[in-house]
Amino acid sequence: MHRKLRILMAKPGLDGHDRGAKVIARTFRDAGMEVIYTGLHQSPEQIVTAALQEDVDVVALSILSGAHMSICRKVINGLAQSDAGDVVVIVGGTILDQDVPALQQMGVARVFVPGTPLEAGIDFLREKFGPERVD
Amino acid sequence: MNSEKQQRLRQALEHWEQDCHIQDMPPAKDDLGEPLKVVYTPLDTAGGDYLERIGLPGQYPFTRGVYPAMYRVRPWAMRLYSGFGTAEDTNRRWKFLLEQGNHGVACAFDLPTQMGLDSDDPLAEDEVGRLGVSIDTLADMELLYDQLPLESLITSFNINAPAAVILAMYVAVGRKRGLEPAQLGGTLSNDMLCEFVSRGMWVLGVEGALKLTIDIVEYCTRHMPKFYPFNIRGIIMREAGASMVQEAGFAFANALGYIEKALERGLSVDQFAPRISFFFSTGTQIFEEVARYRAARRLWARLMKERLGAVKPASMLFRFTGTVGGSFYRAQEPMNNLIRGAYGLLANILGGAQGMLHPAMDEPFAIPTEETARLALRTQQICAYETGVCKTVDPLGGSYFVEALTDKLENEIEGVLHEVDSQGGAARAIESGYMQRAIAAEAYRTAQEEKDGGRVVVGVNKFVDPNIERPKLQVHRHDPAAAQRQVERLEAVRAQRDVDGVQKSLDRLRRGAEAGENLIPILVEAVSAYATLGEIMNALRDIYGAYQEPVVI
Numbered sequence: 001m002h003r004k005l006r007i008l009m010a011k012p013g014l015d016g017h018d019r020g021a022k023v024i025a026r027t028f029r030d031a032g033m034e035v036i037y038t039g040l041h042q043s044p045e046q047i048v049t050a051a052l053q054e055d056v057d058v059v060a061l062s063i064l065s066g067a068h069m070s071i072c073r074k075v076i077n078g079l080a081q082s083d084a085g086d087v088v089v090i091v092g093g094t095i096l097d098q099d100v101p102a103l104q105q106m107g108v109a110r111v112f113v114p115g116t117p118l119e120a121g122i123d124f125l126r127e128k129f130g131p132e133r134v135d
Numbered sequence: 136m137n138s139e140k141q142q143r144l145r146q147a148l149e150h151w152e153q154d155c156h157i158q159d160m161p162p163a164k165d166d167l168g169e170p171l172k173v174v175y176t177p178l179d180t181a182g183g184d185y186l187e188r189i190g191l192p193g194q195y196p197f198t199r200g201v202y203p204a205m206y207r208v209r210p211w212a213m214r215l216y217s218g219f220g221t222a223e224d225t226n227r228r229w230k231f232l233l234e235q236g237n238h239g240v241a242c243a244f245d246l247p248t249q250m251g252l253d254s255d256d257p258l259a260e261d262e263v264g265r266l267g268v269s270i271d272t273l274a275d276m277e278l279l280y281d282q283l284p285l286e287s288l289i290t291s292f293n294i295n296a297p298a299a300v301i302l303a304m305y306v307a308v309g310r311k312r313g314l315e316p317a318q319l320g321g322t323l324s325n326d327m328l329c330e331f332v333s334r335g336m337w338v339l340g341v342e343g344a345l346k347l348t349i350d351i352v353e354y355c356t357r358h359m360p361k362f363y364p365f366n367i368r369g370i371i372m373r374e375a376g377a378s379m380v381q382e383a384g385f386a387f388a389n390a391l392g393y394i395e396k397a398l399e400r401g402l403s404v405d406q407f408a409p410r411i412s413f414f415f416s417t418g419t420q421i422f423e424e425v426a427r428y429r430a431a432r433r434l435w436a437r438l439m440k441e442r443l444g445a446v447k448p449a450s451m452l453f454r455f456t457g458t459v460g461g462s463f464y465r466a467q468e469p470m471n472n473l474i475r476g477a478y479g480l481l482a483n484i485l486g487g488a489q490g491m492l493h494p495a496m497d498e499p500f501a502i503p504t505e506e507t508a509r510l511a512l513r514t515q516q517i518c519a520y521e522t523g524v525c526k527t528v529d530p531l532g533g534s535y536f537v538e539a540l541t542d543k544l545e546n547e548i549e550g551v552l553h554e555v556d557s558q559g560g561a562a563r564a565i566e567s568g569y570m571q572r573a574i575a576a577e578a579y580r581t582a583q584e585e586k587d588g589g590r591v592v593v594g595v596n597k598f599v600d601p602n603i604e605r606p607k608l609q610v611h612r613h614d615p616a617a618a619q620r621q622v623e624r625l626e627a628v629r630a631q632r633d634v635d636g637v638q639k640s641l642d643r644l645r646r647g648a649e650a651g652e653n654l655i656p657i658l659v660e661a662v663s664a665y666a667t668l669g670e671i672m673n674a675l676r677d678i679y680g681a682y683q684e685p686v687v688i
Contacts, residue, residue: 009688013246013261013262014246014247014249014250014252014258014259014262015246016330016333016334016335016336017334017374017375018335018375019374019375019376019462019575019578022376022575022578022579022688023376023575023578023579023582025688026575026579026688027579027582029688035688037686037688038686039684039686040335040684041250041258041335043258065246065262065265065266066265066266066501066613067261067262067265069261070260070261071261094499094500094501096500096501096610097605113466114465114466114499114500115465115466115467115499115595117586117596118582118583118585118586119586
């Protein structure tokens, strides 16, 4: 029996636009995964702590303020420093195409830019972890 | 129509439905997912007296419009939501926009300012000046209005949690120029409840936040007759996923929450209700949006008159700024947003909007550039001056479809309002997470509908052309140097000000908050001593406590 994926859906920084985060969280949950939603205004440190406490496989960041570069860097470094570098970090939000390579270079597993279809997140997780851990 | 004619029409309609196999026709649903008829007839609008239900523009129940001649007199106020970087950056952009023909400015504040944080607060890192202008102290506000005519310029301030502090700064800038508060015009959004529901720009707990909201209303009622002390934001909830009916119902519920508090303060409804205004989001479903605005006007007038006992007609007006919500725009083929925007704009105008903040086509990516901002203004100007839609008031009034839809949507909005009432009013329905859950469920429903293709978005889930490359847009990029300049100015202000005076003004603020005084005059003194936004909000948090979010998905 494979453990279903546990996902931390996180809203870092001051940006309070949580429509996307909530819709994606429900989409993941309805697909059969366990989703923990942090609520708004989380610091990168709080997100790392929550990821460790909840023992998640994936941290999904939703950022619509444009501050994705530094937030992603801090979360990824924080996880690495806590021996949790194996936690997969994904990010979605108002991110320009030209920022994607730099985000991937710092270790973001997948960047979901504006216009991504709703099912793209689940498709990525199936591909990354195998369908048995998603559905 | 007499009953004999109605009977004949009913029979004709039945025959037509049978002969033409209307039941087998493809179904259509409205934006809420409910079925629409193929055609509407006088049978759908037969209930009710014309003068009672529809009436004339500028007359109760204001279904056709809040003013007698509407756009004949002048078109809606065209403003662009604008602000970024430091006060100097935004001041320059505003001067550009005013030269282009904008009627006023709508000030966008950056997230730290909206959250009551100073620019050097660790939580503000990377956010200073990013999505709006950064305001730390009165010094910034002075620069923001440098060489702009305070006595004639109309600013709408999109600010909620620290609204009282921003108002105090505006009053203080005026005072420095020798202007009385009574000479200042403008609008403050000052709608905290919508932030608790949707956008999360909160600082104080619900009770403390509402205390400040009503301080503003009371102060403006007594001292600033040209100023609109609140602008109820349905749009914040609609953008979070609320349906057009939820948007109106929850916004009305929030407005009633404020009104009840203001009445408890000893104001009478006709003293302040003429200066309540709304800000709603408009989608591209033209007829439904128009009917909704007509329904909103009629319902609001009835609520104010019958429920709150308003006597002045001006207290009964649902005046609104409408804007095509940014969430209706898409990242794919962004030029298409120009067309979406123009249709939404048409719905706004046919719906009778008083003002508009038209979003630029690059909204899904960033705040606008000068070019896209100009196109957004041009869209409005072409609609106002070339299409002829301003010539006659409420041109869709009397359409069987639109009138039937107006009746239906009025009932549905009132239903949402009753549901909130049954939960003990807006504040309770927010603290329990009820509104948040209802909106999240609707957002999920529409996202699924779009995924399944039932809700068509051209170039996104229909007519997708894989050969179209994603465009390389010239978008507005955040300037980190602006954040640095902002922090440096804050430090300079801190170094130059009279520290004792600041301390005394903050102590005075705490005492005033504990004693339940109206805090606006005290805040004017505090900002004039160059106390920072963060210092002031921290002092208020000491007394009123911070908000705890009920986390729901």
